[in-house]
Structures are given as structure tokens and as C-alpha cells.
Amino acid sequence: MHIDAWIESVPPTAVYALIGLIIGLESLGIPLPGEVALVTATLMAVKGVVSPWGIAACAIAGAIIGDSIGYSIGRKGGKPLFEKLGRKFPKHFGPSHLATAERSFQKWGMWAVFFGRFIALLRIFAGPLAGALKMPYWKFLIANVLGGVIWAGGTTLLVFKVGKAIEPWLSRFSLVALAAAVVVGATSAWLMKRRAAKTHAKIEAEEAAKAAEALKAPVAE
Template sequence: MHVEEWLQSIPAVWVCVIVGVVIGLESLGIPLPGEVVLVSAALLSAQHAVSPVWVGVCASAGAIIGDSIGYAIGRKGGQPMFDRLGRRFPKHFGPAHIARAQAAFDRWGVWAVFFGRFIALLRILAGPLAGALRMPYWRFLVANVLGGIVWAGGTTAVIYYLGIVAERWLKGFSWVGLVAAALCGVGTTLYLKRRAARAHAVEHEGETALLP
């Protein structure tokens, strides 16, 4: 069962709660599909199954609260915590992942927290890493709140209006719309797979070059 189908089977209020909880846990540092859940809930709102306002509010609250808890955990655990996580969960917290996240913080500073909300890797690590690096909490909080609201509210609004437009368009051009959507979906999937494979190959070459 897809995420959207599962969300359709539960009451609207619980959809909003699940969105907030999943995004909050992801922001805290647990690798969960927060963005997938948010997009699915926003699509449901375009079908009038749930309020887009409440989806955006709950998603924003989950992002802000989760990142804040992650900050506290990272500040207490420090670098040793990431070392332990890297040994236990190398796929998500391996040295290469942590190094890339730290490089983003070194380059962008507090903006890494704001823009990290839009990047899968930093979305999980931004809070704990900011705490471990002893970023002043007030600076973290400002970037965290702004990033959470812009990401959650913006994603919900964009997906909601795209869903409304797509629904109206498909009513007038049903078969044309279905063919175009299918072709677009296949093309996008192939493009993303090619980019992911290319990025993986480059990363693998870089790791190989670092070996003695």
C-alpha cells in the first residue's frame, strides 16, 4: 500500500498528526520519509480530504520541534554520538555522510540549518549537528523556525495548487493528461536514476582515490 492510499484510510485529524510526528522524528535525526508523507498529505488536501492549512501547520510544528530536540541531543552527545551512530548505522550516519554535512556547515554556517530543510541529508542531520558543533541556540532557532515554515508551508501550498490545477486539467483532457503524466513520470524517474547513479559513481571514485 502506498503512503497516499494509507493516509486516505484514516481520519483527517490523524493525517495531520502523522505528518507532524513523522517529520518531527525525521528532523530529530531518525531517517524517515518525512517529505514523502508531506507531499502525500498535500495531495490529499487537493482532493479535499484534509485541510491544507492544517497539513502545513502540523508539518511546520513537527519540523521545528524535531530539529530543536535534535539540537539538544547533539549538544549533549557531541562528536562521540556521531561516531557511535556511524558504526551502527553506516548507511545513514557513516563518516562520508557526516563529513559532507559538516562541510555544508563550515561553508554556509547558520544558513545550513535553513537550507538543510530542503536537502535530504541535512534535513536529518542539521539539528543534531548544529548542537554538536555548539552553534548558538538563538541563531539556530531563527534559522530552524524560518526553514521549517518555508519548507513545510511552501511544499504544502505548491503541491496543493498543482493538484487542484492538475485535477481541473485532467477533467477537460483526460486521456491526453494521463498520457502526458505517464510520460513525464517515466522521464523524471529515468533522469533521477541516472543522476543518482552518476553521483554514486563520482563518490565511489573519490573514496577509491583516498585509499592508500
């Protein structure tokens, strides 16, 4: 069963907790389709099954709390945690993915947490990596809260407004919205993987150059 069908099959009162849980786990560092789940729940709100304000609140809470837990895990586990995850889940936590995410943090600092909220693959790195890199928690919290509110709240508001505007064609819109969410997620993941591959190749080239220089260097007597 796909996640959208699963969300629609549970009692309305359980949808709120389910959305908060899915987005929280994704923010914590577990690769889950948070965007698809959020769009599905918001379309249910357009139909009057659940409240859009409740969905937005639970999504925002899940995003902020999940990222904060991920930050704590990353701060305690450090980079060895990512190396261990990379060996077990190379498709999501491989060295090239980690190197790309780390360079984003070095370039943007706390705003990598904010912008990472809008990139599917980077979203699972934001909290744990910020902790592993010892980013001050107050900086992380500001970017975390801003990113969570704008991403979760903004997505809910946008989908709800558009859904209400074309409610007579909601059945068609549901499929289009879910397809769009999947395409956006897949595209961002592809771009991230492509950039990760380039970063990995560059790192290998730099290491090879260093090794060559070390062989050429005269041995001290």
C-alpha cells in the same frame, strides 16, 4: 504498505498528527520520507479530505520541533553520538556522510540548517550536527524556523495550488507528484552520497599523506 497508502488509509483527523510526527522524526534525525508524506497529505487537501492550512501548520510545527529536539540530542551527545550511529547505520550516518555535512556547516554556518531543509539526506543531520558543533541556539533557531516555514509551508502551498488547477486530472497528478517527490529525494540523496564519497576519499588521502610525513620525520633524541 507504502507510506502514501498508509496516510490515505487513516481517519482524516489523524492525518494532521501523522504528518507532524513523520516530519518531526525525520527532522530529529530518523530517515523517513517526509516529502512523500507531505505531498500525499496535501493532495488529500486538494480533494477536500483535510485542510491545507492544518497540514501546513502541522508540517511546520513538526519540522521546527523535530529539529530543535535533534539539536538538543546532538549538543548532549556530541560527535561520539554520530560515531556510534555511524557504526550501526553506515548507510545514513557513515563517516563520509558526516564529513560532508560537517564541511557544509563550516562553510555556511547557520544557513546550512536552512539549506539543509531542502536536501533529503542533509535534513536528518541538520539539527543533531548543529548541536554537536555547539552552534549558538539563537542562530540555529532562526535558520530552523525560516527553513521549516518555507519548506513545509511552501511545499504545501505549491502542491495545493497546482492540484487545484488540474483537479479534473487529480488521479494522474497524484501519481506524477509522488513520483516527482521520490525522484527529487533520490537525486538529492545520490548527489549527497557522491559528494560524501569524494570527501571520504580526500580525507583518506590527507591521512595517508600525514602518516607518510610522520614516518619521514626524524626521531628526536
